[in-house]
Amino acid sequence: MADFQSIKTKVEDGIALIELNRPDVLNAISRGMVTEIRSAFETFDKHDAVKAIVLTGNEKAFAAGADIDEMMEDDAVTLELLNQFKDWDQLHTIKKPVIGAVSGYCFGGGFELALCCDILFASEKAQFGFPEIKLGVMPGAGGTVKLTKLMGPKNALEWLWLGEPMTAKEAQKHGIINRIVAPELVVEEAMKFARTIADKAPLSLRLIKESVRYAADHSVQDGMQLERKNFYLLFSSEDQKEGMKAFTEKRYPHFKGK
Amino acid sequence: MFETINYESRAGVAWITLNRPDKLNAFTAVMHKEMLAALKNAGRDKDIRAIVITGAGRAFCSGQDLGSSDNPDYGEVLRKGYNPMIQELVSIEKPVIAAVNGVAAGAGMSLALACDFRIASEKASFIEAFIHVGLVPDSGNLYFLPRLVGHAKAMELAVLGEKISADQAKELGLVTKVAEEEAFIQEVEAFAVRLASMPTKAIGLIKRYMNKSWESDLSEVLEYEALAQKTAGGTEDHKEGVSAFMEKRKPAFTGR
Numbered sequence A: 001m002a003d004f005q006s007i008k009t010k011v012e013d014g015i016a017l018i019e020l021n022r023p024d025v026l027n028a029i030s031r032g033m034v035t036e037i038r039s040a041f042e043t044f045d046k047h048d049a050v051k052a053i054v055l056t057g058n059e060k061a062f063a064a065g066a067d068i069d070e071m072m073e074d075d076a077v078t079l080e081l082l083n084q085f086k087d088w089d090q091l092h093t094i095k096k097p098v099i100g101a102v103s104g105y106c107f108g109g110g111f112e113l114a115l116c117c118d119i120l121f122a123s124e125k126a127q128f129g130f131p132e133i134k135l136g137v138m139p140g141a142g143g144t145v146k147l148t149k150l151m152g153p154k155n156a157l158e159w160l161w162l163g164e165p166m167t168a169k170e171a172q173k174h175g176i177i178n179r180i181v182a183p184e185l186v187v188e189e190a191m192k193f194a195r196t197i198a199d200k201a202p203l204s205l206r207l208i209k210e211s212v213r214y215a216a217d218h219s220v221q222d223g224m225q226l227e228r229k230n231f232y233l234l235f236s237s238e239d240q241k242e243g244m245k246a247f248t249e250k251r252y253p254h255f256k257g258k
Numbered sequence B: 001m002f003e004t005i006n007y008e009s010r011a012g013v014a015w016i017t018l019n020r021p022d023k024l025n026a027f028t029a030v031m032h033k034e035m036l037a038a039l040k041n042a043g044r045d046k047d048i049r050a051i052v053i054t055g056a057g058r059a060f061c062s063g064q065d066l067g068s069s070d071n072p073d074y075g076e077v078l079r080k081g082y083n084p085m086i087q088e089l090v091s092i093e094k095p096v097i098a099a100v101n102g103v104a105a106g107a108g109m110s111l112a113l114a115c116d117f118r119i120a121s122e123k124a125s126f127i128e129a130f131i132h133v134g135l136v137p138d139s140g141n142l143y144f145l146p147r148l149v150g151h152a153k154a155m156e157l158a159v160l161g162e163k164i165s166a167d168q169a170k171e172l173g174l175v176t177k178v179a180e181e182e183a184f185i186q187e188v189e190a191f192a193v194r195l196a197s198m199p200t201k202a203i204g205l206i207k208r209y210m211n212k213s214w215e216s217d218l219s220e221v222l223e224y225e226a227l228a229q230k231t232a233g234g235t236e237d238h239k240e241g242v243s244a245f246m247e248k249r250k251p252a253f254t255g256r
Helices: A031-046 A076-082 A085-091 A109-114 A131-135 A143-162 A168-173 A183-198 A202-217 A220-234 A238-248 B029-044 B074-091 B107-114 B129-133 B141-149 B151-160 B166-171 B184-196 B200-213 B218-232 B236-246
Strands: A007-012 A015-020 A052-056 A061-063 A098-102 A105-107 A119-123 A127-129 A179-181 B005-010 B013-018 B050-055 B059-061 B096-100 B103-105 B117-121 B125-127 B177-179
Touching (some): A015 A031, A052 A183, A061 A098, A061 A109, A119 A168, A127 A168, B005 B029, B059 B096, B059 B107, B107 B125, B141 B151
Parallel strands (some): A015 A052, A119 A179, B013 B050
């Protein structure tokens, strides 16, 4: 694996753990960091030994926002030519399950990064929010879009306009996070969850993710079409034969991801 | 360092003394800010394992300084001043003791109620003074009081606003101990030092989840207990407690 500057990675028991690692700046998300996350995601997505990915920060901050110093002097044309969001777009193409484990501050770009995860676990003390309005800008990596899809336009506008922090409890109420966990155990619980799904049929995990992500952005009719094709597709897998056979033989299945 | 309070730490205990004795330690906007800063400091300081809040002079705290506020919007005074202070106090995962040396009135009583323990001097008294000026109990008072003394008694205290003595407070279960005036500080000191030598992490977890129990059902609390026990089971103090038990000696807890 490449030598990373802004993140740390390790693979443990079939789970890849990616830790954002710029503790001096509360894990502020620089462009370099996003490129590294993308690179780690893509590597682990192809890596056979990895069944799921856990993304986390540290106890104080998942990521307190984007790196402001880096973009302060930018103009519209530089940003267009830089095309930094290409890396962000790629984060959504990962086929394996991505579990986010959030402690502390999760603001701005950090919140957007968390929203790229499939499942989110948060500490009781985690705080989410889009403070961009206070800097005279707005979210640029999907914040307005994803928040709106999760909580509806009225709620989203309130949070985006005020820029105030949201507690884990509020985030859960709006369907932003799956589970609230004790601060000491966020990563551990996320890893445990990742290991639980790592035992499931890999192709099913993959096609369910594709179907659910597609359903969130398309009509019921279109979603059902894709679901059907994916359902049929699994019938050409060895795991489907094994899974159904094990069921009738009343034993545990052994899935191979084929 | 502070203008309206005094902050000192000794033997693992942070002592926060409300220090406007001529005004019976009534709250001002500055005092809210300083209390918040002092509580944050005590919460962060790894060497601090218990916190005492007390008052200088003859009062614990007489509540809001009604003469000091130019702001007629009481809602904002609460949102900006009292509420962050109470939230901070409750979120500190260390034992906080109110050493109630004299009268605790209005928001002064609320402050005492938000603490984890109350030790009262025989000279102490508690009074839900709000009603006497046509106001309602605030600063968490309506939350803590019924939880501490039960709904019926809380209504009685809040609506009638009658002063209760230290002994009556003890009967209600509001205070842990009533001490004679001469022995009061020593009693508080002994109690605080005792707490500061206990397994701090476990105390913090008990505080966190006992507070959460009020808004949770049994299955949630059972899960909280499992999470808390897992965390506590990983502390050095747990190991120390078990070895001390096996070796039949007194444990030396470090709070880690």
